[in-house]
Amino acid sequence: MSRTFIVTDSTADIPKELVNELHIRIVPLTVMFGEEAFLDGIEMTPERFYPELVKSKELPTTSQPSPAEFTRTYESILAAHPDAQIISIHLSSGLSGTYQSAVIGRSMLDDEQPVTVYDSKSASYGYGYLVVHAARMAAAGRETADIIRSLDELGQRRQLYFLVDTLEYLQKGGRIGKAAATIGTLLNIKPILSIDQDGVIYPVEKARGHKKAMNRIIDMLEQAIKGQKVNVVLGHTADPSTVEGLTDMLRSRFNVADVLYTEIGAVIGTHVGPGTIAVFVWSVGDEGS
Known part of the structure; x- marks a missing residue:
C-alpha cells in the first residue's frame, strides 16, 4: 500500500503539536515589514507578529510561496518515498494565489506523479481542520480518493x-x-x-x-x-x-x-x-x- 503525505501552507494555523504528531508538511508564506521578509510561522510567529503590527506605521505585506517551493516540497517527499501519494491542501483560491502556485508547482512534475492539489475554499483553521482530518485518514492508511471525498463532505459541515x-x-x-x-x-x-x-x-x-x-x-x-x-x-x-x-x-x-x-x-x-x-x-x- 502506498503512503499518503499531506502538504499545506502556513495560513492553515495548525498548532505545532498537531503538525509534528501528524507529520504535516508546511510551505510557508512570507510576511514583509518594509524591506524585511519573514517566513510566516517560522521567523514570524504570532507572538512576535502582533506587537510588531501594532508598532508599524505601514501595514505589512504578504506573498505566496513560489511554484518552485511547492515543486521542491513534492520532490523531496517523492525522493524519500517513491511510492508516495501527496495531497496538497491550501488557502482559498478566492483569497490568495497560493493554491494556483501549488497547481503550477505540481505541473512541473511528471504527469504520472500522484500529487493532488486541493482548494480548501477557506482560511485559517477553517481549512486547518481539514488538513488535520486528512492527515489522520492518511495515517490510518486511507487512499487519496477516500480522503478527498471526506474533505468535500466535511467542508459542507x-x-x-x-x-x-x-x-x-x-x-x-x-x-x-x-x-x-x-x-x-x-x-x-x-x-x-x-x-x-x-x-x-x-x-x-x-x-x-x-x-x-x-x-x-x-x-x-x-x-x-x-x-x-x-x-x-x-x-x-x-x-x-x-x-x-x-x-x-x-x-x-x-x-x-x-x-x-x-x-x-x-x-x-x-x-x-x-x-x-x-x-x-x-x-x-x-x-x-
Whole structure:
C-alpha cells in the first residue's frame, strides 16, 4: 500500500503539536515589514507578529510561496518515498494565489506523479481542520480518493465567523473607507465576517460592542446547527484570554464534543488585526467516511 503525505501552507494555523504528531508538511508564506521578509510561522510567529503590527506605521505585506517551493516540497517527499501519494491542501483560491502556485508547482512534475492539489475554499483553521482530518485518514492508511471525498463532505459541515476587534486594519488594507472606519470606531462597531462557498470573505453584519457581537455569532450558529453535536475551534491573535468567555458561552448553548484553541497567524492577522476572534464549528458526522 502506498503512503499518503499531506502538504499545506502556513495560513492553515495548525498548532505545532498537531503538525509534528501528524507529520504535516508546511510551505510557508512570507510576511514583509518594509524591506524585511519573514517566513510566516517560522521567523514570524504570532507572538512576535502582533506587537510588531501594532508598532508599524505601514501595514505589512504578504506573498505566496513560489511554484518552485511547492515543486521542491513534492520532490523531496517523492525522493524519500517513491511510492508516495501527496495531497496538497491550501488557502482559498478566492483569497490568495497560493493554491494556483501549488497547481503550477505540481505541473512541473511528471504527469504520472500522484500529487493532488486541493482548494480548501477557506482560511485559517477553517481549512486547518481539514488538513488535520486528512492527515489522520492518511495515517490510518486511507487512499487519496477516500480522503478527498471526506474533505468535500466535511467542508459542507463547516460554519465559521471572524469577529474583528478594530476597524483599523480593514481600513489600512482597503476593505473599508477611512470615514467608515472613523465612524465605526466612534460607535464601537465590531464587524462579523465569514467566508462563502466560493471561498471569498464577506461581511455578515455589524454589532455595537464586543458582547453583542459574540451573542450574535452564537445566535447564528444556533440557527445553523440546530441541536447537533459539534466540534469547535477557537482562534485568537496570540491572546487566549480573549476566547475564554466564548468557550463558556458555546458549552452552555451547544452539545460540544471537543474544543481546540489555535493562533491566527501573521498572514490572516495582517488583514484583520489584533484582538480578532475566529469561531470554527463542524457538526459531528462520520469523520472517517
